[in-house]
Amino acid sequence: MPATVSLATAIKTIRKARGLSQEAFSDVSSRTYLSTLERGLKSPTLSKLTALCEVMGVHPLVLLTLAYAGEKENNITRLLGQVQADLLLLLKRAAEKD
Numbered sequence: 053m054p055a056t057v058s059l060a061t062a063i064k065t066i067r068k069a070r071g072l073s074q075e076a077f078s079d080v081s082s083r084t085y086l087s088t089l090e091r092g093l094k095s096p097t098l099s100k101l102t103a104l105c106e107v108m109g110v111h112p113l114v115l116l117t118l119a120y121a122g123e124k125e126n127n128i129t130r131l132l133g134q135v136q137a138d139l140l141l142l143l144k145r146a147a148e149k150d
Contacts, residue, residue, distance in 0.1 A: 060092035062118040066108050077107050 067074070067090075074083040074090075080103040088094045089104075096104065098112075105112045121127040 058092055059095065059115070059119040060090050062115050063104065064090040065118060065123075066110055066115060070108050070110075072108065077104065080104060080107055 063086075067076075067086075074086045077083070077086050081100070085094070086104075089096055101115065102112055105115055108115075117128060117131060121131040
């Protein structure tokens with residue numbers, strides 16, 4: 053599933069919505085690194101993404117949902133429904149294997 057909005061755009065959108073400057077991330081990242089993320093020049097590790105989300109006060113899944121679904125409510129609803137269905141099916145199949 054291609055991202056309709058990139059991770060870079062999602063990071064910048066959430067940061068701005070929270071009223072945070074790039075300098076607000078100084079405990080977890082340099083301003084230069086954050087700028088490269090927001091321009092899509094680098095991709096964060098999962099641990100770095102988690103640290104960035106802690107500063108922004110959102111769960112990492114919020115950031116990923118915005119990256120994949122964009123800002124349209126129907127896209128968000130559809131994506132979250134698909135994720136829920138996939139997770140429930142995986143858990144059911146895993147339980148059947150036990």
